[in-house]
Amino acid sequence: MNQANDKAVAISLRNVSKSFHGVTVTDNVSFDVYQGETFVIMGCSGSGKSTLLRLMTGAIKADVGSVLIKGKDISRADPRQIDEVKKSFGMLFQYSALLDSLTVEENVALPLKEHTKLADEIIRIIVKMKLALVGLRGYESYAPSQISGGMRKRVGLARAIALDPDIVFYDEPTSGLDPVVGGVIDKLVKDLSTKLLITSVVVTHDMQSVFTIADRIAMVHKGAIVEIGTPDQIRNSANPIIQQFIHGKPTGPIDFFKEDSDIEAALGL
């Protein structure tokens, strides 16, 4: 941790809280993500990790606290500044979120067409390069509905890196994929951060993926950060929540059967 403190900070969350309809989803969270590292946020479904990611992308505004992306508060800055910040990061969505009405090539070209004044010829070349990077050259003219889920994810990744971003957010990059394609995506994530020095923030609960790609891991439980550390630190953590999570035990401090005990209490058992 100490050596990491020397690095430049890319993303910084300071005492961030967010609640929906009175339910606290993010509870006083603070952490820094350093430039060039792969930072993994893991936790159970419903633990608030996707909300954390959306707070960082500006899709959700924090109730309290600040979310600084490269020094700019994405939940408070004026819209034009937020747009500038958004252009400096890319995001891979859980279900790819490619535009159905556009072809693979047009999807990847979309951010380039909207935000640059490059000629169509040059955009076409850039798109080819990005698609080659994710191993999908030759699929330019396909519609998103004509290709497999794993390919869609890779197109989504090509789109996320179209503008050569400094930061890429990944929402469950390997969920719903077979182990081999999952491995391919993991390798792509790793390659992007080592070759292009991209800062990566990955939200996942795929344990194999977590320990393959992470430089640092944050465990989220009930909207709060339980622990942040390197893969080794997390693996050897004494915290029972983390041990239960990484070993997938059905019983432990993460109380999955809470509702049942409520019912028993109500029945007077």
Add this chain to the structure above:
Amino acid sequence: MIASIGAATIEIVKGVRGVFALLADILYWICLGPFRGKAARAASIFYQMVFVGLHSVVIVFFVTFFSGVVLAMQTATQLEKMGAVIYVASLVAVSLCRELSPVFTALVVAGRVGSAFAAELGSMKVSEQIEALDTMAINPTRYLAVPRFLALLVMLPCLTILGNFSGIFGGLVVGVTSLSINSDLYIQTTYKYLELKDIYTGLIKSVVFAIIIALIGCYEGLNTKGGAEGVGKATTRAVVISFILIIIADCILTSIFYFSKV
């Protein structure tokens, strides 16, 4: 009971505010977008114009043609009693241009196009495509709503003009075949009593209807919640609300024209 009335009222107020916010946003992007280098793409406006306009031609033609036919037959029976059958021509033309053609065309387009807007944007919303656009710093209103809004604003009046012609043609067919009116005389009578204001009041109506259809369709689509069921609900609501608003707006506009003697 009171709580549910309150909740419904809050929902309606929220909806009305949301629709006006969307209108303001659309007007902002239409007026100021080009100066910020962020004008809506001509290609996507053109694409929407083809979808909204060209692909609605057949259905608009049939609906207005047959309403012209029906109108001619219904009025002929009454006018025959007074020996004034020739006035079928002017009655059909005036009532079509002022009222029936703008309203029927708008209702047909609301059913065909407004529902498609809500369904398409709604599916995009639930499959994170709207959020993806936003994350790429592409404003969804500018990218999705503005081309649809402009396309409807141009194409609905065009379809209404088409409706005027096909409705008058429907009346003509009845006049010539069953009422034995000479077709030249029929057309002459049509022109004699049809004034320019009959046509432009109809077109003003169709512009207002276009705004209603585009706004409600896009608003419902962009605010869809909850998967496939949500898309279904948004689509239904878009059509129902558009229909009601079109009829109310028609009543208000007609009374404005009536009392101001236009």
